[in-house]
Amino acid sequence: MSILYDEGQDAIATESRRVLEARVNKDELLPLLETTGEYHHGFWTTAKEQGWTALALPETYGGLALGLVELGLIAHQAGRSLSGAPFLTSSFGAAKAIELYGTDAQKGRWLPGLASGEIIGAVAFAHGADALPLHPPVAFDGARLDGTAIGVTGGLAADIAVVFAEHGGAPVLALAELGPVERVAVPSFDNSRCIADLHFAAAPAEALVAGNLARDAALHILALQAVITAHEQTGGAEALMEIARDYAVTRKAFGQPIGAFQSIKHRIAELYGLVELARANCIHAAAREGQDDFVTAAAAARLSATDAYDSAARDCVQIHGGIGVTWEIGLHLHMRRARSLAIEQGSSLFWEDVLVDRLSGEAA
Known part of the structure; x- marks a missing residue:
């Protein structure tokens, strides 16, 4: 690929910048710093209305079948305007995990909602500063998760999470609904990231990929x-x-x-x-x-x-x-x-x- 964007990609960048500059301002973002668990709903509503949540997902599941280049352009403009929600990245990560490694049933159940933005996804891989720990603190028994995923970005608002866990001494990526999962907010200096510790206690989950391929x-x-x-x-x-x-x-x-x-x-x-x-x-x-x-x-x-x-x-x-x-x-x-x-x-x-x-x- 050329180091320059083509005409269509330039149009995506220009329009997304125009929209975000009109709808996001610091006066709306400043109060979020003092409120744990809240995000800028205006930004996330805009992302859904503009179809950004569907940008890099397959058309079969309601996506626009574009790619990382185009979604990156949106993220660039979101960075310029200080978007007050982390879900453009976290939902994309969860959706790609399901798209690449999930079953047809899992794709059909979750990808349309992630593409529309009605479902919010999170990715729970890290343990403190370790992005992919050798021994994950969450255990998977084939049907349930037990343990604590620490500092999950978007975890307070997410509906589902893709979790890096351990099963029989081997790594596994498991997909869990977060409805019954206890979430403890982690106050931070950037509270709009909705960071949470997820406490899994026999939480129902499904495997996406296990064994040597999981890491x-x-x-x-x-x-x-x-x-x-x-x-x-x-x-x-x-x-x-x-x-x-x-x-x-x-x-x-x-x-x-x-x-x-x-x-x-x-x-x-x-x-x-x-x-x-x-x-x-x-x-x-x-x-x-x-x-x-x-x-x-x-x-x-x-x-x-x-x-x-x-x-x-x-x-x-x-x-x-x-x-x-x-x-x-x-x-x-x-x-x-x-x-x-x-x-x-x-x-x-x-x-x-x-x-x-x-x-x-x-x-x-």
Whole structure:
């Protein structure tokens, strides 16, 4: 694929940006920081109305049969506007797990609802900082789940979850309805992520894939989600770079715009480089879906986007000086989101290990 988007993809980006800028604003997002378990319903309603929930799913189940590139474009704009709900990524991950590894009955039951957005999905793979633990804390006996999945993004609002569990000493991906599952909210500095600990106690579940293939399947789902998250991070970094640039050419000190000082202009130039590197890695990773090097490309995109968003959040606040840390200006919304996204779908340490393992294998 070219490093440039085609006309149709540009139209998706333009329209999604127009819609989100009209419907999402910081005045609606700020109160969510002080409320555990709430998300921005306006964003999620928009996602369903616009068909974004169906974008990358098969037409057979109500999807639009587009791909990771197009969904990444939506996620990029969601990152720019600080979308106040995590379900674009979490429902996509759950849906892809069912599409790729589920039975026809499982697909028919769950994919239409996930495509319409009426069903919300979550992916419960991590245990603390470990994205894919060697011994998952949740056990599967073939029909039920027992144990606790810690820190599940979207877990408070999800209807179903794909869980990385253990069955007879081997990994398994299990699909569970969350209606009877106890959920304990995890208060965080970005409460709109609806993070929860899921306590399974003989919770009914069905296997999606078990045995030696389960860990590879889980890594593949994580990689798919990581590419979407990387697009969201890149969108946030791009927005912050533009905010910093605009402030630097209007704010004056010592009789001239602060953007004239090397310490400011060089920092913004460095942000531009980080954003464009992350953007290129995101496009490449999305285009490699289904190829042997997809996980490698996803890891590279994830790492570069995390670096770009973290750097942009920090530098934009510093360029603004004292006003940058005030509640009203809202830069801390990006700072909080940058920190939240940095640990979802695995931290940088996890993806560095994945990248090194993959590249070492190719070198050998």
